[in-house]
Amino acid sequence: MELLLAGAIAVLLGTGTYLALRPRSFDVVLGITLMSYAVNLFIFAAGRVVAGRAPIVDGAADGLADPLPQALVLTAIVIGFAMTALLLVLALRARQACGTDHVDGDEEPQ
Amino acid sequence: MNHAPVLPIVIPALAAALMLLDRRVAVQRALAWGSLLLLVLAAGWLLAATSHGWRGIYLVGNWAAPWGVVLVADRLSALMVAVTTLLAGLALAASRTGWDTRGQHFHPLLQIQLMGLNGAFLTGDLFNLFVFFEVLLIASYGLLVHGDGRERMVAGLRFVTLNLLGSSLFLVAAAILYGVTGTLNLADLSLRLASGDVAASALARAGAWLLLVVFCLKAAILPLSAWLPGTYGAASAPVLVLFAVMTKVGLYAILRVFTLSFGNESGPLAGAAFPWIAAFGAASFAAATTCALAGVDLRRLTSMLVIASAGLLLIGIGLATPATVAAALYYLVHTTFSAAAMFLVVDLVSRTRGSALDRLDATASARQPALVGGLFLVAAAAMAGLPPFGGFIGKAMLLQATLPASGAGAGSAGWIWAAVFAGSLFGLLALSRAGSTLFWKSEGDFAAADAGSGATHGNLRATEAGSPAEPLQARDWAPVVVVLGLVAAVSVGAAPLQRYVQAAAEDLLQPAALIDATLRTRPMPGPHTPAPETRR
Numbered sequence: 001m002e003l004l005l006a007g008a009i010a011v012l013l014g015t016g017t018y019l020a021l022r023p024r025s026f027d028v029v030l031g032i033t034l035m036s037y038a039v040n041l042f043i044f045a046a047g048r049v050v051a052g053r054a055p056i057v058d059g060a061a062d063g064l065a066d067p068l069p070q071a072l073v074l075t076a077i078v079i080g081f082a083m084t085a086l087l088l089v090l091a092l093r094a095r096q097a098c099g100t101d102h103v104d105g106d107e108e109p110q
Numbered sequence: 111m112n113h114a115p116v117l118p119i120v121i122p123a124l125a126a127a128l129m130l131l132d133r134r135v136a137v138q139r140a141l142a143w144g145s146l147l148l149l150v151l152a153a154g155w156l157l158a159a160t161s162h163g164w165r166g167i168y169l170v171g172n173w174a175a176p177w178g179v180v181l182v183a184d185r186l187s188a189l190m191v192a193v194t195t196l197l198a199g200l201a202l203a204a205s206r207t208g209w210d211t212r213g214q215h216f217h218p219l220l221q222i223q224l225m226g227l228n229g230a231f232l233t234g235d236l237f238n239l240f241v242f243f244e245v246l247l248i249a250s251y252g253l254l255v256h257g258d259g260r261e262r263m264v265a266g267l268r269f270v271t272l273n274l275l276g277s278s279l280f281l282v283a284a285a286i287l288y289g290v291t292g293t294l295n296l297a298d299l300s301l302r303l304a305s306g307d308v309a310a311s312a313l314a315r316a317g318a319w320l321l322l323v324v325f326c327l328k329a330a331i332l333p334l335s336a337w338l339p340g341t342y343g344a345a346s347a348p349v350l351v352l353f354a355v356m357t358k359v360g361l362y363a364i365l366r367v368f369t370l371s372f373g374n375e376s377g378p379l380a381g382a383a384f385p386w387i388a389a390f391g392a393a394s395f396a397a398a399t400t401c402a403l404a405g406v407d408l409r410r411l412t413s414m415l416v417i418a419s420a421g422l423l424l425i426g427i428g429l430a431t432p433a434t435v436a437a438a439l440y441y442l443v444h445t446t447f448s449a450a451a452m453f454l455v456v457d458l459v460s461r462t463r464g465s466a467l468d469r470l471d472a473t474a475s476a477r478q479p480a481l482v483g484g485l486f487l488v489a490a491a492a493m494a495g496l497p498p499f500g501g502f503i504g505k506a507m508l509l510q511a512t513l514p515a516s517g518a519g520a521g522s523a524g525w526i527w528a529a530v531f532a533g534s535l536f537g538l539l540a541l542s543r544a545g546s547t548l549f550w551k552s553e554g555d556f557a558a559a560d561a562g563s564g565a566t567h568g569n570l571r572a573t574e575a576g577s578p579a580e581p582l583q584a585r586d587w588a589p590v591v592v593v594l595g596l597v598a599a600v601s602v603g604a605a606p607l608q609r610y611v612q613a614a615a616e617d618l619l620q621p622a623a624l625i626d627a628t629l630r631t632r633p634m635p636g637p638h639t640p641a642p643e644t645r646r
Contacts, residue, residue, distance in 0.1 A: 020271070020275070025267060028271055032271065032274050032275070032278075035275070035278050036274070036278060039278045039281045039282055039285075040281075042281075042282055042285050043281060043284075043285040045285075045289075046285035046286065046288050046289035047288075047289070048289075068288070068294075069285070069288065072237055072284075072285075072288075075237070075241065076281055079241070079244050079277075080274075082248070083244075083248075083270070083274055083277075086248070086251060086270065087267070087270050087271065087274065090251075090255070090263060090266050090267045090270055091267060093255075093263045094260075094263040094264050094266075094267045097259070097260040097263045097264075098260055098263070098264065103264075103267060103268065103271075104264070105260065105263075105264035
């Protein structure tokens with residue numbers, strides 16, 4: 001379980017880094033999105049990997065999942081979602097203003 | 111409970127919400143000035159209260175400290191809130207020239223940025239610090255592209271991408287620290303790290319270094335400073351006034367987190383980062399002032415000097431003695447105001463030279479060379495740190511504090527003196543060269559420059575600069591005079607300000623009292639308050 005989670009985070013982060021380094025703005029947006037998924041999973045894992053437990057103190061159950069990372073992930077998801085939307089709008093405006101989706105706003109290498 | 115610590119966050123949040131109800135600029139301006147007045151009162155209250163050593167611990171959800179989010183107002187927080195409030199007033203005054211009508215939502219965005227800045231200065235919780243960073247960044251994205259145009263969109267795209275990467279790193283660091291210690295409260299973090307075993311402290315160290323990288327990115331320290339000139343080169347003048355404090359947020363975060371959470375009380379991690387902080391600061395100061403020599407226009411030159419000032423502040427923070435930190439805090443106040451003055455002067459230069467804008471060539475002289483040149487002279491002297499301005503006093507305080515005789519930082523004085531003197535000389539040279547090119551060597555008038563180079567340089571900022579035939583009016587140059595007055599006040603009022611920052615620096619380097627006050631504050635009793643809990 002831990003290995004699977006760590007592997008998923010690694011693949012997401014690696015793919016995201018590769019895409020974020022590409023020169024097209026849409027690839028960059030996708031890359032940032034994948035990286036934020038990786039980060040969200042990482043925060044989730046910071047509360048230890050616990051399966052089948054409620055994130056609440058329950059006298060009957062023999063343990064609980066840490067609720068705080070879940071709250072943090074929720075905040076991070078909301079912020080990341082808003083940022084991605086803003087980044088997409090900016091990328092579209094830059095594409096309109098420059099006539100190209102190159103992140104330098106110019107096709108020619110400077 | 112004293113509600114003063116929460117006011118600087120609540121006032122701009124409410125003002126921004128009210129502004130969205132009525133989009134007329136006149137109404138928004140009135141609300142903005144009203145909000146500013148209340149903020150000045152709140153900041154004054156905080157300054158007056160903290161100057162006697164009071165620490166405002168505010169339990170936001172009425173939960174005791176390690177469980178709920180807590181706001182902490184001490185001397186440093188109050189000082190930063192006061193500086194931000196004054197800059198906000200200057201940005202509002204500078205936007206009176208019509209900037210706030212060149213696009214929508216200038217005033218609400220400004221208020222939200224103020225809320226984020228004040229929140230970042232007042233919070234005592236690591237994740238809450240992240241949230242307030244995001245609040246101020248979201249507003250700054252909007253303000254950066256305010257006015258529209260190709261240059262701003264490309265700069266905005268890069269700035270947002272870079273800060274999203276920075277935010278991801280911040281989250282990873284916060285998650286690591288939470289995973290290791292089980293707390294996000296900055297004060298509690300310090301105690302947990304002190305009692306943690308060595309196996310945990312390797313991971314904790316990784317978290318600490320990641321946080322340092324994130325804060326250095328925000329503060330534009332040398333390897334992570336390449337974003338700043340392009341971003342600041344595209345923003346409009348009133349926005350730049352407020353951006354003068356943006357890099358200081360990163361420096362504040364370094365100072366707060368690395369003195370409180372990873373400070374003297376936190377066992378194996380205590381002070382581990384400080385030598386690196388000082389070395390990167392010195393390298394950043396020397397390199398950025400050298401780059402300023404190669405500046406092609408006044409705006410980029412000023413941006414490089416802003417990076418340089420952040421580097422100088424980092425030297426003071428990294429040496430981590432009360433005297434050096436006090437020198438850094440004094441210099442911080444001075445350099446924030448003088449950078450704002452310089453950015454406003456750059457705007458005046460751009461507007462009076464036709465399409466030559468602020469390029470450093472002699473093709474056009476300013477329309478009102480005496481007025482613009484005089485303001486440039488004073489602002490440049492302040493920026494370069496010449497006496498009688500505060501920059502000189504701040505650097506002298508820093509150099510004096512590194513003398514072997516003072517006991518602190520012995521052995522490191524040599525390379526710090528070399529970096530500070532070389533950097534200051536280069537900064538002075540860059541500014542003198544810019545001034546003599548712009549105001550002495552320039553031959554053609556602005557009309558000739560328009561005829562000669564108007565076609566190639568007829569870009570966005572040239573059209574925004576307006577017709578150079580219109581002479582500058584009082585409302586154009588009055589904000590510069592006001593901010594230069596503030597710079598002079600920092601210099602004239604050096605003694606009381608120095609006493610204040612000295613006390614603030616001593617508080618920072620002795621975090622035990624703050625940790626104790628944070629964790630001992632009990633919730634207000636109420637009908638739904640749970641019974642007082644004992645600590646874990």
